[in-house]
Amino acid sequence: MKYLYIIIGTMLFLTACENDLEQFPSNIASSNSLTDYSGVLNAAYFYQHSGVTPIAVMGDFRADNALMEEEPYPSFDRFNGDLVDMEDQFFGPFYTGMYKSILSANNVIENSTNATEVGEAKFLRALSYFKLVKVFGDVPLNLVASPSVTDESILLRQSVDNVYSSAIIPDLESAIAALSAESVNGRASKLAAQGMLGKVYMQQGNYSAAETQLAAVVNGAAAAGISLQENFADIFGVDNDLNSEIIYATQISSSISDEYGFSEFWSWSGGLDTKSLAPLDPSLVAAFDASEGDLRRDVTINTETMSSPKFPQTGGPDHDWIELRLADVILLYAEALNENGNTSGALDQLNTIRTRAGLSNSMASSQAEVRAAIANERRLELAFEGQRWFDLVRTGTVAEAMGQAVDSRFYLFPIPISEVLASFGQITQNDGY
Secondary structure (H helix, E strand, O other): OHHHHHHHOOOOOOOOOOHHHOOOOOOOOOHHHOOOOHHHHHHHHHOOHHHHHHHHHHHHHOOOOEOOOOOOHHHHHOOOHHHHHHHHHHHHHHHHHHHHHHHHHHHHHHHOOOHHHHHHHHHHHHHHHHHHHHHHOOEEOOOOOOOOOOOHHHHOEEOHHHHHHHHHHHHHHHHHHHOOOOOOOOOOOHHHHHHHHHHHHHHHOOHHHHHHHHHHHHHHOHHHOOOOOOOHHHHOOHHHOOOOOEEEEEOOOOOOOOOOOOOOHHHHHOOOEOOEOOOEOHHHHHHHHOOOOOOOHHHHOEOOOOEOOOOOOOOHHHOOEEEEEHHHHHHHHHHHHHHOOOHHHHHHHHHHHHHHOOOOOOOOOOHHHHHHHHHHHHHHHHOOOOOHHHHHHHHOOHHHHHOOOOOHHHHOOOOOHHHHHHOOOOOOOOOOO
């Protein structure tokens, strides 16, 4: 398996990007000879870059927000086995990037004596595995820096439940205990770990546990310097990177070359790639048409070009990728409250987001109505932020949203064939591909 060879080879410690991450460690050495693991930690941040555009495309182009035009790319809009043709551009870089980040994190966790570094590394390892299980389902699980090269068990895919219980949840709990609430230079923080753990519990359908974590973020945001931007447009664009609403983002800088060699996420949503010059799905236009007076409309969609200006072309290569922002957490908190029977409390949270969007309070009243209202609000609020498909799968509303029966095998994406072949079949392919 490709990521196994990374462990036993020489590791080049790269950086993440802006601020204090914009450093190039002078040491190139085996991990067990180091005393300073900041460079290894920076590598764990850096390798997240390879997953940004793939998950952006999976999240919106697989769903009802965006469309592909040029074959074989419309396979994202078909629910069959055709997606295997997209390995080189999407699933391969995503898979490899996440495991490189995991391996770097493992080295920090196992060797660093700096508690904050270890907390950040555990956050990044959890984030990587969380993305992997949402995209692929069962995945190989490795929690050590240097596993035996003869141990083929680390190639076997582990159940999603096992990955949650063995890695994602305990790592995020450790990160919460180790990190401060206030983010420093955009790095992982306690609030980011709490918010991500809330998302994890929502993904599992554990609404009670989710409510606790999400409430901690909502109630602790102000003290940590986190607040909703008054103007929705001020969340996005290079000049607004790391604004007050951002709890955690993968920081990107054009001054540092990353490993992803294809069109970036802002190009896809902006209609700048020939495979999709008019990516805007008419379904999303209709959703905004039904939300009359919505101040998010002009920020999110352009019906003349049928594309999204949310991440402007100007400064595109320097756009950070938003992993978690306060509005996302507030809407998840509303959803958790509603599922736990507190519909009134859910409406209060929902209306906070609607007010910023220039909308009146929701007229929903029953639990089912509030559930639908929150789902719609998440679509409008988070369009082109890589969330929609995963929300549909999580809430069991894929068929309803897509207007067709969809085989649940295609809720997941194909494991890169190169990984299956490199493991001599130890890694198995997802059913349907």
